[in-house]
Amino acid sequence: MHSEFELITRFFTPDPPGAEAGVTLGVGDDCTLLAPTPGQRLAVSVDTSVAGIHFPVDAPAVAVGHRALAVSLSDLAAMGAHGRWCLMSLTLPAADDEAWLADFARGFHALCDAAGTALVGGDVTRGELAIGVTVMGEVPPEQALTRSGARPGDLLVVTGALGGGAGGLALWQRGERDTDHPLLQRYLHPLPRLEAGLALRGLASAAIDVSDGLLADLDHLLDASGVGAELTLDSLPLAEGLVAALGEEEAQQAGLNGGDDYELLLGLPPEHLDKARDRLAALGLALTVIGRFSDESGVQGVTATGERGWQHFAGGGAP
Amino acid sequence: MHSEFELITRFFTPDPPGAEAGVTLGVGDDCTLLAPTPGQRLAVSVDTSVAGIHFPVDAPAVAVGHRALAVSLSDLAAMGAHGRWCLMSLTLPAADDEAWLADFARGFHALCDAAGTALVGGDVTRGELAIGVTVMGEVPPEQALTRSGARPGDLLVVTGALGGGAGGLALWQRGERDTDHPLLQRYLHPLPRLEAGLALRGLASAAIDVSDGLLADLDHLLDASGVGAELTLDSLPLAEGLVAALGEEEAQQAGLNGGDDYELLLGLPPEHLDKARDRLAALGLALTVIGRFSDESGVQGVTATGERGWQHFAGGGAP
Numbered sequence: 010m011h012s013e014f015e016l017i018t019r020f021f022t023p024d025p026p027g028a029e030a031g032v033t034l035g036v037g038d039d040c041t042l043l044a045p046t047p048g049q050r051l052a053v054s055v056d057t058s059v060a061g062i063h064f065p066v067d068a069p070a071v072a073v074g075h076r077a078l079a080v081s082l083s084d085l086a087a088m089g090a091h092g093r094w095c096l097m098s099l100t101l102p103a104a105d106d107e108a109w110l111a112d113f114a115r116g117f118h119a120l121c122d123a124a125g126t127a128l129v130g131g132d133v134t135r136g137e138l139a140i141g142v143t144v145m146g147e148v149p150p151e152q153a154l155t156r157s158g159a160r161p162g163d164l165l166v167v168t169g170a171l172g173g174g175a176g177g178l179a180l181w182q183r184g185e186r187d188t189d190h191p192l193l194q195r196y197l198h199p200l201p202r203l204e205a206g207l208a209l210r211g212l213a214s215a216a217i218d219v220s221d222g223l224l225a226d227l228d229h230l231l232d233a234s235g236v237g238a239e240l241t242l243d244s245l246p247l248a249e250g251l252v253a254a255l256g257e258e259e260a261q262q263a264g265l266n267g268g269d270d271y272e273l274l275l276g277l278p279p280e281h282l283d284k285a286r287d288r289l290a291a292l293g294l295a296l297t298v299i300g301r302f303s304d305e306s307g308v309q310g311v312t313a314t315g316e317r318g319w320q321h322f323a324g325g326g327a328p
Numbered sequence: 329m330h331s332e333f334e335l336i337t338r339f340f341t342p343d344p345p346g347a348e349a350g351v352t353l354g355v356g357d358d359c360t361l362l363a364p365t366p367g368q369r370l371a372v373s374v375d376t377s378v379a380g381i382h383f384p385v386d387a388p389a390v391a392v393g394h395r396a397l398a399v400s401l402s403d404l405a406a407m408g409a410h411g412r413w414c415l416m417s418l419t420l421p422a423a424d425d426e427a428w429l430a431d432f433a434r435g436f437h438a439l440c441d442a443a444g445t446a447l448v449g450g451d452v453t454r455g456e457l458a459i460g461v462t463v464m465g466e467v468p469p470e471q472a473l474t475r476s477g478a479r480p481g482d483l484l485v486v487t488g489a490l491g492g493g494a495g496g497l498a499l500w501q502r503g504e505r506d507t508d509h510p511l512l513q514r515y516l517h518p519l520p521r522l523e524a525g526l527a528l529r530g531l532a533s534a535a536i537d538v539s540d541g542l543l544a545d546l547d548h549l550l551d552a553s554g555v556g557a558e559l560t561l562d563s564l565p566l567a568e569g570l571v572a573a574l575g576e577e578e579a580q581q582a583g584l585n586g587g588d589d590y591e592l593l594l595g596l597p598p599e600h601l602d603k604a605r606d607r608l609a610a611l612g613l614a615l616t617v618i619g620r621f622s623d624e625s626g627v628q629g630v631t632a633t634g635e636r637g638w639q640h641f642a643g644g645g646a647p
Contacts, residue, residue, distance in 0.1 A: 040373040094372070130372055
């Protein structure tokens with residue numbers, strides 16, 4: 010049995026403390042002291058992941074650690090911000106499990122390292138397993154990607170592939186435990202699109218991350234921008250293996266309404282498409298045009314041949 | 329039944345959003361954008377309050393909201409930082425209780441207003457009641473009050489009064505429900521000593537907030553500063569009504585080991601005592617000398633006449 014202090018020290022203190030960029034006083038005092046970059050905006054967000062709600066209670070600890078940070082960093086990606094620092098509130102059940110905690114810390118730290126984001130503080134309390142992660146990033150003023158900048162005529166584009174998060178969760182619930190399966194990878198180890206967000210600064214007109222599902226997050230983008238959109242249903246870039254795993258119909262639903270993909274959904278003036286694609290290709294990431302913003306309200310589903318299908322309004326649920 | 333989004337909007341969105349100082353993009357996008365003050369250090373900390381562990385499950389909602397923020401702001405106070413912004417992770421049981429939530433929000437916002445600290449983000453999840461609060465403050469470099477600056481010969485001083493938090497909790501557990509009782513006030517509505525922290529910049533050599541109890545937090549100060557201390561037992565400024573409520577012996581124990589006081593415990597070079605007292609008097613706050621830092625390790629308890637009593641070492645528990 011370890012005290013909270015020992016837990017924190019053992020698994021979450023960098024070595025040496027305070028050695029990270031921009032940290033002028035590291036973990037171990039009442040606060041951590043940071044040196045924000047002059048002239049930048051500080052982008053902040055917090056997300057809490059609760060066992061049994063946001064991830065299966067039997068998910069691998071390394072994935073729980075990774076995902077808890079990934080979902081918060083995804084918000085920074087959607088602002089076009091660099092991930093700089095994070096703080097973690099860890100609520101642990103009374104029964105200590107050092108092996109679990111070591112794996113959890115490993116997943117968390119690995120993503121910190123990959124994202125260049127330093128863990129600069131946190132606390133540990135007892136209770137149902139939950140992880141709250143506050144992230145702090147930086148972005149120059151005027152370069153932040155907000156939700157409100159999409160204009161009629163802008164292309165509706167999405168990074169990477171859709172439906173993989175929902176597909177992976179469905180497989181997990183059916184008992185699939187091969188964590189190398191591409192869909193399980195997508196669900197358990199989503200990659201926040203930080204580099205893509207940076208690359209699309211100055212090109213995209215608006216951005217949001219796809220955490221709740223394409224249609225749900227598109228609604229937020231449309232609300233904030235005061236526009237509507239046409240969505241080309243046949244163009245959705247479905248995750249590799251999704252149709253094989255779920256069948257065509259369920260795969261399409263996962264692409265439209267599945268959560269946990271953490272791709273970026275953006276508005277893009279057509280003249281920026283080639284440059285945007287080139288920049289993302291350099292990151293090994295696809296950028297797919299899935300529709301166009303319009304001045305009609307709501308979302309109009311159209312087929313590849315231009316036929317109009319269902320219509321979706323905010324709060325109206327899935328087609 | 330409200331969606332998370334409605335809950336957040338209804339109780340936690342400022343009106344108008346983003347109207348607070350230093351907020352260039354308010355709640356409602358993927359991140360909030362803040363404009364840190366050039367040349368200042370950003371002081372950050374997070375504390376999570378869990379029902380049944382950090383406060384009684386039947387504590388008044390207004391007090392739960394107040395305390396959740398107060399305990400985090402207290403960390404900024406102990407750094408000599410201004411409280412500027414905060415984010416809240418609220419985990420709520422499945423059963424909505426709008427009256428409870430309204431009171432909770434009222435307690436939280438009232439302290440935000442009093443402390444000049446803006447709520448700039450948050451999330452709401454379902455689970456056992458818990459509130460994680462990340463605070464961000466600012467302090468000029470070189471003026472931060474750290475734990476590591478105490479030197480032998482410095483006075484050991486404490487703001488306000490001790491034992492009131494533990495006394496109030498004891499009364500609550502005995503069934504006292506008059507929330508105007510001074511000790512219940514101390515426990516349910518602790519006041520983070522932000523103004524005192526600012527006033528003692530440039531005077532104090534070290535600081536920590538008393539959250540776990542005087543001796544426990546003194547240990548942290550001594551460890552970080554690499555010094556010891558003599559503690560004058562008769563000099564502890566016990567909270568008003570504490571002896572009457574608990575009896576002399578239990579009151580003394582509450583002063584030494586009781587948590588939840590959120591006073592500042594500081595090192596102070598003797599030549600700064602008068603100025604420090606004057607500044608705190610202007611805030612209506614007492615500053616009491618309760619001992620002196622030394623180059624012997626551990627804590628030596630002495631009586632007012634200089635007699636040496638018990639000795640306490642870090643991790644050694646109460647005298």
